[in-house]
Amino acid sequence: MDSSLFLEMESAQFTKTGQAACGDDVRFLTVERENRHLAALSDGLGSGVKAHILANMTTSMALKFLESNMPMLEAAEIIMDSLPVCEVRKIGYATFSLFDFRLGGKAYVTEMGNPGYIHLRGVQEVMPLKDQMIVSAHWPDREVRECVADFLPGDRIILCSDGVTQAGLGQRRDMKFGWRRSGVLEFARRRIALDPEISSRDLSAAIAREALNLAPGGCKDDISCVVAYLRHPRVMRILTGPPYYREHDSDYARQALLGEEHVVVCGGTTANIIERELGVKVRVNLADMRTAGSLPPVGKVAGVGIATEGILTLSRVLSAIEEMRPVEGEPAAAKAILDRMMRHDRIEFVIGTKVNESHQDPGIPQELELRRSVVRRMAQALERNYRKVVTVNYY
């Protein structure tokens, strides 16, 4: 993949009402050495914990086989042979959709039993260059569909479980057979027409939410939607800590000029440097002070971005991304940073390395971690858990 491009892969899920675990599973894998990006979506037979296990086994095996370039029919056969047989239905069963994006702009999609994938270039549907069905001699009732398509910058691939395409089935007169693939396609096209650069995160969430809304009275089947979107990366920058040499302050402050939606200034002293060097002012809304939760409030810096307290806020963000906690429920300042991180693909940390003398006060808890170690762990968690590209620059 061209290094100026980024493949954003995100998913959204809803679990069938009343079940403790989602019976669908979604996994992503980046094979750095080959510049390949893989996604797997599987729907396990039935629902709940048993389906969850079947789906998990399927996605983990499928990604392993895909990574090692095993022929997909053989892979599908091994998966079918390995799955535990359902006591009720006497079959071992899980469906899957696999997406394999490779260097050179080719996308390979392999499906077994799942609704057909959707490939969009803007609002236009793109047909595959190659589309073939192969039948297993071992499992004659299983068909594996293999497709190859050109995947260009701006293209999107949408994978869904049948909880999406069958949403509303039997519940709505206008949808005798549910939402269907055609309904999902129309919905996605409308959303993209409204917002041509809609992120994978927002589009997958919108599709899953719509599927949920089509079936009033709870989630009738596990709902999963994966969207992959090839685009120029959205870059955000986090400035934290004063530079070691004061004469670097002005150069450091200029790093904050990337656009309001893309910049976070973390730390009081850092905010002061930005104010002084760029001639701006941090404003904290009084109402925001009361809703700040357990962290100092978020300020706005006109023309620059948002400003938060430093190490407490960053530590909170770190624990949220390490544990992959949902953004909702986090204190306002942590949520503001997390929201921005999720909306961007490439996250650049600009770190000032001066030690904050005031943190050496014996009245301050010892756990207050060093900024550099918090950022190092954040970079790891963002890369591992959220597939972000992270860079760190020191001042």
Add this chain to the structure above:
Amino acid sequence: MEKVKVEICCGTACYLLGSAKIMDIESALPEALRGRVEIEARPCLNLCERENLGGAPYVRINETEIVAKATLEGVMKRVTELLEGVS
């Protein structure tokens, strides 16, 4: 009518040592005095790194007066004095 400006430091040290509680000052003031204080949360007043000021949390009143080891009660008392003309 002149207002009293209260700047509360939201830097890490001040926040950890209790500056968040001071943000309630407006609702804690007697009704007659409410609306006569202008409260501002500042990212950092840069006072904790200076020695001999008394220690965080810091509050600055009317641009010049520094309150060290500030508490809600202490700041309220000082603001009330200023508003009632005792200085």
